Amino acid sequence: MQAITRRLGHQSFKSSTSIKSIYPISDHYYGIDHERFVSTIATKGVGHLVRKGTGGRSSVSGIVATVFGATGFLGRYVVQQLAKMGSQVLVPFRGSxxxxRHLKLMGDLGQIVPMKFNPRDESSVKAVMARANVVINLIGRDYETRNYSYEEVHLLHLLPGCLDVKQLPKKRIQPVYVVDVASALTTALKDDGTSMGKIYELGGPEIFTVHELAEIMYDVIREWPRYVNVPLPIAKALATPRELFLNKVPFPLPKPEMFNLDQIHAFAKDTVVSENALTFNDLGIVPHKLKGYPIEFLISYRKGGPQFGSTISEK
Ligand SMILES: NC(=O)c1ccc[n+]([C@@H]2O[C@H](COP(=O)([O-])OP(=O)(O)OC[C@H]3O[C@@H](n4cnc5c(N)ncnc54)[C@H](OP(=O)(O)O)[C@@H]3O)[C@@H](O)[C@H]2O)c1
Incomplete structure (x- = not known):
């Protein structure tokens, strides 16, 4: 999203003025460079919906949500949280x-409905939203391919009435637990409409440098830190050829694992929540600290298994 804001900036959304439901929100801290857009179509939350049951997975939350990008990393957590409160979740997918499939188990029988769609076909996009009273757009990619430019991947940002997740601007980083982000989305859906049309910046409770994060990671996987310090100009020089040749060579180029120009630009800036932004606090959520459960999964990356490097004697 950063990429598209940077590339298209103000201009791109000007061209979308034909979509009447999209209007710019300007406020003192986003300013002209970070203009944001919201929909006028959805004017209230889903707090007015009829609910049945005790609020668990077999109850009825009244929410019928289409979650674009549900097959991605954040998507599975959002689907899980919607499903566990008894929502029906329509899952547009483009692959096989x-x-x-993994999402189907998250809800009661028939509550998770995969729907094949073609992101390039407007009627197909409309069809997967037709029955929904909530649309969540998690589609995003932080590199371009021959098939999809940043503009095209983020086309769905122009659809009205979407709850949207955007990449925060990025040196100091404020990592956030994915489960907390999913909770923020579902909390916003459940409220009485107060969050509607507002922009929330979701960052964790602590701020780290990239180096500190790498140290934590090495500590958890119990390996000696190995760093290669790549100066910014060299990183850019390494990343630029892919960007230049992407659409000029007659074959697909491999996806960038490390040196994606957009990520490099992003790493040159801080990725922290703005001073006056609405945050987790405003949604009544206390985000998790990084150490502990949120990074426990790293244990699976220990070379010699979970006990690798243990200092406890095995008598
Ligand atoms: N993860 C993070 O740390 C992070 C941080 C800040 C913001 N975000 C934003 O949060 C959103 C979700 O992130 P994520 O980590 O879940 O991303 P992800 O794992 O890469 O998932 C991206 C989703 O978008 C879909 N998608 C990508 N290109 C598409 C295209 N051309 N047409 C249709 N669908 C397409 C993918 O579908 P397929 O499965 O079909 O490829 C997938 O479902 C993104 O907008 C991302 O920019 C993520």
């Missing part, structure tokens, strides 16, 4: 039937 296997792509959304």
């Amino acid at each position: 039937e296997d792509c959304p």
Whole structure:
């Protein structure tokens, strides 16, 4: 999203003025460079919906949500949280039937509905939203391919009435636990409409440098830190050829694992929540600290298994 804001900036959204439901929100801290857009179509939350049951997975939350990008990393957590409160979740997918399969178990029978769609076909996009009273857009990619430019990947940002997740601007980083982000989305859906049309910046409770994060990671996987300090100009020089040749060579180029120009630009800036932004606090959520459960999964990356490097004697 950063990429598209930077590339298209103000201009791109000007061209979307034909979509009447999109209007700019300007306030003192986003300013002209960070203009944000919201929909006028949805004017209240889903707090007015009829609910049944005790609020668990077999109850009825009244929410019928289409979650674009549900097959991605954040998507699975959002689907899980929607499903566990008894919502029906429509899952548009573009790959094989296997792509959304893991999501089906997250809800009661028939509550998770995978729907094949073609992101390039407007009627197909409309069809997957037709029955929904909530649309969440998690589609995003932080590199371009021959098939999809940043502009095209983020086309769905122009759709009205979407709850949207955008990449925060990025040196100091404020990592956030994915489960907290999913909670923020579902909390915003459940409120009485107070969050509607507002922009929330979701950052964790602590701020780290990239180096500190790497140290934590090495500590958890119990390895000696190995760093290669790549100066910014060299990183850019390494990343630029892919960007230049992406659409000029007659074959697909491999996806960038390390040196994606957009990420490099982003790493040159801080990725922290702005001073006056609405945050987790405003949604009544206390985000998790990084150490502990949120990074426990790193244990699986220990070379010699979970006990690798343990200082406890095995008598
Ligand atoms: N993860 C983070 O740390 C982070 C941080 C800040 C913001 N975000 C934003 O949060 C959103 C979700 O992130 P994520 O980590 O879940 O991303 P992800 O794992 O890469 O998932 C991206 C989703 O977008 C879909 N998608 C990508 N290109 C598409 C295209 N051309 N047409 C249709 N669908 C397409 C993917 O579908 P397929 O499965 O079909 O490829 C997938 O479902 C993104 O907008 C991202 O920029 C993420």
